[in-house]
Amino acid sequence: MSSDEPGDPDDPAEAGALLYRTALALLARREHTRLELAAKLARHGAGAGIIAAVLDRLQAEQLLSEQRFAEVYAATRFDRGYGPLRLRAELRERGVSEAIVSDILAGFDAQWTARLAALARRRFGPQPPKDARERAQRTAFLRGRGFTGEQIARLMRRDPGDD
Structure with a gap:
């Protein structure tokens, strides 16, 4: 066997090394959560114990960071114009702890209003809604983007010239 060929995948040490290299390749493309990376590595047929050991090693080496x-x-x-509710849900869905999610979102607290106003202006123009139907449509769109009812209500009460 040449040194370029993989060893015996049934050997736990070799399987762990192969899985580690696979994980590094995935992390080289983009950041992952532990949950995401575990799911991707499981598709390679590795056992939960080997996956956990690889993930622990990556975290210890600070290559995997939630x-x-x-x-x-x-x-x-x-x-891209997504609000705090949507970001919280998406991060939690990807396995990020609530403490980290809260910390990260708190860093955007001073910026949500400006982001919401910019999104609304880009999507709907500078004019306020003409009627209740248009107001409801805008509200539904902005809620779907993950902004809170309070944030949207504040935006709808503002004068278009407030920017």
């Missing part, structure tokens, strides 16, 4: 994932993910989604 905090880093959450920061990158939240910043990207924030820039």
Whole structure:
């Protein structure tokens, strides 16, 4: 067997090394949560014990970080116009702890109003809603983006010239 060929995948040490290299390749593409990476590694047929050991090693080496994932993910989604409710749900769905989610979202507290106003202006223009139907449509869209009812209500009460 040449040194370029993989060893015996039934050997636990070799299986762990192969899984570790696979995990590194995935992390080289983008940040992952432990939950996401575990699911991807499980598709390679590895047992839960080997996966847990690989993930523990990656965390110890600071190559796998829930905090880093959450920061990158939240910043990207924030820039695309998603609000705090949506970001919280998406981060929790990906396995990020509530403590980290709360910490990350708190960093955006001063920016939600401006982000919401920019999104509404880009989507609907500078004019306020003409009637109750249009107001309901705008509210539904903004709620779907993850903004709170309170944030949306404040936006709807503002004058278009407040920006």
